[in-house]
Amino acid sequence: MLSKNQIKLINKLKLKKHRVESNLFVAEGIKTIKELLQSDLKLQHVYATEPFNLESTKETLISETDLKRVSFLTTPNQALAVFEIPKSKPIDLSQLCVALDDVRDPGNLGTIxxxxxxxxxxxxxxxxGTVDCFNPKVVQATMGSITRVNINYLDLESFLKEIDVPIYGAFMEGENVYTHKNLSETGVLVMGNEANGVSKTIEALxxxxxxxxxxxxxxxxxxxxxxxxxxxxLSEFKRRSIEM
Amino acid sequence: MLSKNQIKLINKLKLKKHRVESNLFVAEGIKTIKELLQSDLKLQHVYATEPFNLESTKETLISETDLKRVSFLTTPNQALAVFEIPKSKPIDLSQLCVALDDVRDPGNLGTIxxxxxxxxxxxxxxxxGTVDCFNPKVVQATMGSITRVNINYLDLESFLKEIDVPIYGAFMEGENVYTHKNLSETGVLVMGNEANGVSKTIEALxxxxxxxxxxxxxxxxxxxxxxxxxxxxLSEFKRRSIEM
Known part of the structure; x- marks a missing residue:
């Protein structure tokens, strides 16, 4: 059985404001939840139609009807879990990094x-300005990858101004990536917003x-x-590393 | 003003059955419709909140409220048009072709x-079994590209059995595409279903x-x-053609 408070908490986690306040996010589906359970993430609670066999304080068996009431999906998939939002680690600039300049679509962020x-x-x-990576649609689209990528939200302009590695960006008038002579194994690859591309302030960097x-x-x-x-x-950057 | 019959026709075009019966499909948004008007496609009618300046029998000015009533989008974008479904042209096997083995998601087909x-x-x-390319969500996702790609629906197994070009398919255990020595400029690249990949009967070919x-x-x-x-x-196949 789901209590009214549990329903209320889960529903609130649709909104970033409440995720930030509570430091919690929602993941759905047996496969994704199992993958998240194997990571460093801290489980707050799982609500499922079949037992996960976790300690009893962490798990509640619920009916399909109850799951439908709280699920963010059109077709709920057996389980919904609430996890703590992990702390970001420092950014390691000795490897290629990807930076997003206000990507807004949850599906795009999940795919990336x-x-x-x-x-x-x-x-x-x-x-x-980039969509929150703990938005339920993003978590869904990452299919577990979210536990293996260190994601930092920051002021991109200030960040890029202070670093000393190549900063790549995709532009119509840029150099052909296939024949580019200098795709480094370090650096930051900046990708822009869906409608406007990379903003002018970032382009200057x-x-x-x-x-x-x-x-x-x-x-x-x-x-x-x-x-x-x-x-x-990314395919092109990584292909080069094989050939080197 | 929209007549009841017009509303009924447009609504019906959500379903493949009715698109096939009437040989019509729906495209939405000023930009997409303008691009489609510049192609060989035959316009049946456009319904818009601002004039397109076409011949008067082809165009109806409607209110935003009316547009909302017929639009398939959450946020309608000034115009909705009904076009005739074009005839597919014969497949040209002298160039690289892409084949889809039951891709089901409209967004994926549109992106492809x-x-x-x-x-x-x-x-x-x-x-x-692949989703219909004249499904409104696919048309939307193609952003006009649908007019420049010749799309044939057929029995893929019979088709592949009869052709005499390389047939490529993506498999976990396949040869590394980056170091593959023989990516031909002709051939068919087969991509599989979202959940099951390439089916066994197609894999055999x-x-x-x-x-x-x-x-x-x-x-x-x-x-x-x-x-x-x-x-x-596709990036990797085409990169090779630059270097050759």
Whole structure:
């Protein structure tokens, strides 16, 4: 059985304000929750239709109907868990990092976190306008990768001003990434907002403008989605590291 | 003003059955509609809150409230148009083609169509279980690219059995795509279903299994989203064509 207070708490965690206040976030689905349980994350409570066999104070068996009442998904998947939001670790600039300049779509951020995990990028830096990575839709889209990528929210302009590594950014007029001679194994790759790309203040700090060449007959103004552009650029950076 | 019949027709076009019966589909948003008007597509009618200045039998000015009543979007964007579904052209096997084995998510199909357009892939082949490319969510996600990619729905197994070009497919145990010696400029790249990957019957017809290497500490069972995997593979095929 779910108490009224439990329902209220879970519902509140849809909003960033309440996640920050309580330092808690929601993850859903058996597979994701099992993966999160294997990480360093601290479980607050799991609500499930089948037992997880955790200590009894951490687990409540609930009906499908109750799960539907609290789930953020159209099709709830057997379990919903509340975890503590972990502390970010310091950013390690000895490896390639990805920075997001106000990416707003939860699906895009989730996909990018998953890509970072795939390509062994351990540090993701988000400008303060970027959607919260503990938004339930983001957590869902990362499929567990969120536990393996260190995510810091900060003022990107101040951060970039103080570092001394190459700062890459994707721009239409940039140098062809496929033939670029100097894709470093350290540096920060900045990806921009869905509608406006990289902002002017951040653009001024980019040291290497790179471009994914267009092979089709698209118009000048068209661009790739930020998550697919990130996948292509990370693939290209990492391919080089194999060949070196 | 919108008539009851017009509202009924537009609503019906949400369903594939009715799109097939009427040979019509819906596109929304000023930018997408303008792009579609510049293509070979035949407009049936546009409903907009601002005039498009087309011939009067093709255009109806409607209120925002009316647009909200018929729009498939949460935030309608000034116009909704009904176009005729174009006839597919024959598949040109002298160029690299992409084939989808039952991709189900409209957002993924839309992104893949956009990627095909970006990378100059003119032919997209869809197994019959793949989501309909004239589904409103797919049309929306393609952002106009749907007019520049020739899409054929067919029985993929029979099709692949009859062709004589390399058939590539992404598999965990495939050859590293970055160091693969033989990425041809012709051939068919098969991408699989979101949950199950490439089906067994299609897998048996793949002549070149390729893999995107994992650099992170992901588990064996994890994989990339089908749209991001497609972006990385197309990038790699096309990069080679620059260097050749």
């Amino acid at each position: 976190i998953r890509l970072c995990d795939w390509f062994g990028i351990h540090n993701l830096i988000c400008n303060k 980019i040291t290497e403008k790179i471009a994914i060449p267009r092979f089709g007959e698209l118009k000048e103004t068209e661009s790739l989605n930020v998550a697919t552009a990130t996948s292509i650029l | 169509i956009r990627l095909c357009d970006w990378f100059g892939i003119h032919n997209l082949i869809c197994n019959k 793949i002549t070149e299994k390729i893999a995107i290497p994992r650099f992170g500490e992901l588990k064996e069972t994890e994989s990339l989203n089908v749209a991001t995997a497609t972006s990385i593979l």
